[in-house]
Amino acid sequence: MLASMTPVEPADPPDPQPPYPAPEPAPAPPPRSWGGRVAALAIVAFTGVTAPFLLIRSGHLDTAALFVGVPLALAVIIALSPPAKSLHGLTFRVVTFGLLITSAFLHEGAACVLMASPLVYGVGHLVAEVVRQARRLDERRRAALAVVPLLLLASLEGTAYRVDPVQTVTTERVVAMSPQQVEQSLQRGPDFSARRPFLLRFSGYPTPTASSGDGLAVGTRWTFTMAGGPIVTEVSARDSQRIEFKVVSDQSKTQRWLSWQRAVVRLTPQADGDTAVKLELSFTRRLDPSWYFGPIESAMVGAGLDHFADSLGLRAE
Structure with missing residues (x-):
């Protein structure tokens, strides 16, 4: 009888079942491959x-x-x-x-x-x-x-206004030659078989391939053979330490990008018998904007001027 009066423990309630299965997490997007x-x-x-x-x-x-x-x-x-x-x-x-x-x-x-x-x-x-x-x-x-x-x-630069269109590039070398020997080298004319600088070879920038002229007297003309057509120059001024050339006509391909103005050769005797030769080349840039094309054209013309000096045999010691 006592046993019949022992309380019966209630059974554990059943686990609640979700009404639908839980959604699986979305897969991470694949990393973007660049x-x-x-x-x-x-x-x-x-x-x-x-x-x-x-x-x-x-x-x-x-x-x-x-x-x-x-x-x-x-x-x-x-x-x-x-x-x-x-x-x-x-x-x-x-x-x-x-x-x-x-x-x-x-x-x-x-x-x-x-x-x-x-x-x-x-x-x-x-x-x-x-x-x-x-x-x-x-x-x-x-x-x-x-x-x-x-x-x-x-974007209006070149149409409504221009910024420093005239540029001058120079190169200077001290050579083991007297001023008279430098003038003799100039009178013989350049030999363009010299190897061009890497910048000119890489870009394909046109440079002279031949030249013809006679002397350095004022009025003497020199013609430079270029891709597209020749460039004709004339000795416009000369003294013991300076020879200036002006451009008479230009039919070369470079006129697409610039207009040549003048070239100046300056000779400065040194105490040891050498000569400091300074070549100056001035041109009007035809490409804008100046902040972008100005340095590019200066670099191209500078490389061409170095090639011209090499072609004249004016190599620094």
Whole structure:
């Protein structure tokens, strides 16, 4: 009877069952791979920008290699490359196509396109980044768009205004020659078989290949054979330490980028019998903006002036 009065412990309640299975966590998105995209963009840039320049060097600019082959290669590369998922990717492709089309119509001027391509890409991506940031920011911080009017103002250089278009490049060497020997070397004329500096070889910048003239008397003319046509100069002034040349006519390809003004040779005797020879070359730059093309043209002309000094046998000790 006592046993019958023992309390019975209640059974544990059953575990509650969820009405539906818990959702599995979403898989993490795969990390974005930039290697393939960067490689594809590099190939596109090389094909679209440098191909016309290489065709110029090989003498095949007016062939189907430019008008069919290059667009075909570029289209295949772009079609097989990852799709543009950003404003920068779209900007890159549009700019590349624009440079390619411009190169096709400019012919020899494609060298200018190649030289200007970093500037064109830079401006395009700068504007793309400003627009991208402006879309993400509130009204208070959209002042970044002020850079666009500044770029528009900068784009007027060369049309509404110019900045320091006349440039002068110099090179100076002390040679183991008397002033009279230097003048004799000048009268013989340059020998352009000397090896050109690397910058000129890499860029394909045209330099004289031959010259003809007789003497250094005032009024004497010297003709320099260039790609596209000759450059004719004339001795305009001379004294014991200075010979000045002016440009009479210029039919060379370099007139696309600059207009030659004058050249001056200065001879300074040294105490030890050597001579300090200073060559000055002045030109008017035809490419703008000045902050970009000014240093580039100075470097090219400076390399050409060094080559000219080597061709005269004026090598520093």
